[in-house]
Amino acid sequence: MHIKNGKDFWAGLMFVGFGVWFMLVSLNYPMGSAVRMGPAYFPTVLGGLLAVLGGMVFFRAFFSKIDHPFKVFAFRPLLLVAAIVVGGATYFASDLLKDAPMVEFALTGLALLLFVGAFGPRSMFLILLACGIFGYALKPLGLVLSIVILIVVSAAGGHDFRKIEIAYLTVGLVLFGVLVFVKGLGLPFNLWPGE
C-alpha cells in the first residue's frame, strides 16, 4: 500500500490514539445506564466516535487525491522513546521517590523535555522551554530573573540573535513588568529570589 496523504495518515493515527486512550481510561469509572449516566458514559461514547472518525481519516490517506509527503514535520523517534522510558519509570517508581520529591520533579521535567524535543523545529523547543522555565521560576527566582530567562531563551529560538537588541528588550520588559504587572495591576509576584 502506498500512503498518498501523509497529513491524513498521521492525523488519523492521532485521533485513533486519543479516542482509544479516553476509552481505556474511562474503564476506571462507573458506566451507569442511559437513564442515570455515570462518569464514564459520555467520554466512552465520544472516545469510540473519535476512534471511528480517526480510522476514516487514516484509511483515506491511502486513497486521497491530495498528495502530501509522508514526513510532515521534524520527528525524532529516539527522543520520544527516551521520553516514554523516563516518564514511565518515574510513574511506576513514584512510591520509591516519595521521600525525594525533587528527584521526581527533575525526572518528570526531563521526560517532558525529551517529549517536546521529539517534535518540530528547534525554535519551538526553545520557546516552549522558555515558557516552562518561566512558570516554575517565577516564585523561587522572582519576576526580574524569570523575565530575563524567558526573553533570552525564547529569543535564542529566532533566526538572528542580536545581543545588544535583546539586552535593550530585556531591560525594557523588566521595567514594564515591574511597573505594570506588579505596581499597576497588583499581581502578587515577588521581584527577587527569596522575598
Added chain:
Amino acid sequence: MDFALIHNLSIGFGVALSLQNLMYCFFGVLLGTLIGVLPGIGPVATIAMLLPVTFNLSPISALIMLAGIYYGAQYGGSTTAILVNLPGESSSVVTCLDGYQMARQGRAGPALAIAAMGSFFAGCVATVIIALFAPPLAEVALKFGPAEYFSLMVLGLVGATVLAHGSLVKAIAMTILGLLLGVVGTDVNSGIARFSFGISELSDGINFVVVAMGVFGFTEIIVNLEQGEAREVFVNKVTGLMPTWKDLKDSSGAILRGTALGSALGILPGGGALLSSFAAYTLEKKIGDTSKFGKGEIRGVAAPESANNAGAQTSFIPLLTLGIPSNPVMALMIGAMMIQGIAPGPQVMTERPELFWGMIASMWIGNLMLVILNLPLIGMWVKLLTVPYRMLYPSILLFCCVGVFSLSNAPFDVMLTALFGLLGYIFVKLECEPAPLILGFILGPLMEENLRRAMLLSRGDATVFFTKPISGVLLGIAVALLLITLAPAVQKTREEAFVE
C-alpha cells in the same frame, strides 16, 4: 415595542457614557487596533491575557473592554493587510488581495479610508441588528429545557465544523476531541476526578485559557518563526487619505452587500468575522465588472472589511441570548462573564438589562472611536509595523505566560499551555483546524450536563430529542447542514471558497 427599544437604548447609553466605561471602551478599541495591526497576536490571545485582570473590574466595564478588543482588531487588521500584504488578523486575509495591490499603485490612502468607512457603517448597522433581534430570541430561549439546550449545542458544533476550513471529518474529530478535553476534571454528579491521574491541578479541569493560549497564541508564534519573516512596508506611500468620488460610488454597493452578508453570517454558529469576510469577497467577485479583481479593485477591500466588522458584532447575538458561543472569542467572553459571576444565557437580558444594553451602546461608541483612531492616527500604526518580529514575539510570550500564570498562580498551567502549544503545532501541520476543538472544549461540560438531565427526565428515552418540537427542529437543521456539506457539488464550491 419601539418605545421599549428607545427606553432600553437610553439605559444602555447611560451606562456606556459614564466616564469609567468610556475609558475602558477606549482602552479596549485601542488595544484591539494595536493587536489587529500587529501580525502574530490576535484577539483570542489578548482577551485570554486580560481575563485575570478583569476580575478587579465591574462586570460591565470588563465586557465593554473585551468586546472592544474584538471589533477593534477587525479595524486594525485591514491596515496591515493593505500596507504589508500580511493579514494582521485572520479575517483580513482576503483584504490583502486587492488592498495591497491598491497600495502598490500608490492608492493606500483611499484603501485604508474605505476600509475604515465600511467598517464604521457595518458596525453601526450591526449594533442596531443586535438591539432589534436579540430580545425576541432571548424570549424563545427562556422556554428551553435540557433537551433543547443539548440540541442547540449540537447545532452549534455542527455549524462550527461545517464552516471550518478543509476536511469535514477532521473538523468533526477535532470537535469531539475538544468535548473530551472539556470533560477532564471532577464530575459534578459523582465527584470522581476524571482523567486527572492524581494531579491535583487537573482535578479542577483544564482552564479554557490554557487551551486557547496554547493552541492559538503559542502555536502562531512557532509557525511564524518557522516561516521566517519577509515584509515590505509601504510606510512612506500613505498620502492623501481621501477617496475620490468615484471610489465612494464604486464601493457603496459593496459596503451594503458586505454588511448584510456579514450580519447574517455572524449570527450563525461557527460564524463570525473570518467566514463573513471570505463570503463577502466571493460574492463581490460574482457581481458586476470582475475584470479588476486581484489588481486593486476597491470593492475587494470595501466588501470584506464591512463584512468582518458586521460579523464580529452580530456573533454576540447567540452569546447574549442563548449563552452559546459561536466562535473562540465568544467562548472567552463566556469565561469573562463567569469570572464576574454572571451565568450567560437568556436571563441576562431581563435580570441585568444595564449589562446587555450598556454593551450594545458601547459598541456604537467604540466604532466611532475606531474611525477617529484609525484615520488620523494611521501614521502611528504604520510605524508599529516596522518593529521587527524578533523583538515582538518574546514580548508576546511574556504577556501570555503572565496571563496564564495569574489564572490561579500555578506554574503547572504555564507548563500545560506549552504542551498545548506543541499540540497546536501538530494540528497546524496535519491541517486540523483548532477552532472546532475550542468550541467543543467549552461546550463539553455543558453538553454532558444537559444530556444527562434530559435523559433522566425522559427516563432514558433518547427519542425525546426528536419528539420535542424545538429540539427536533434544531437537530433537523443540524442534520440538514451536514447533509448539504456532504453533497459533492457543495463540497467542490466549498473548497474553492476557502482556497481563494
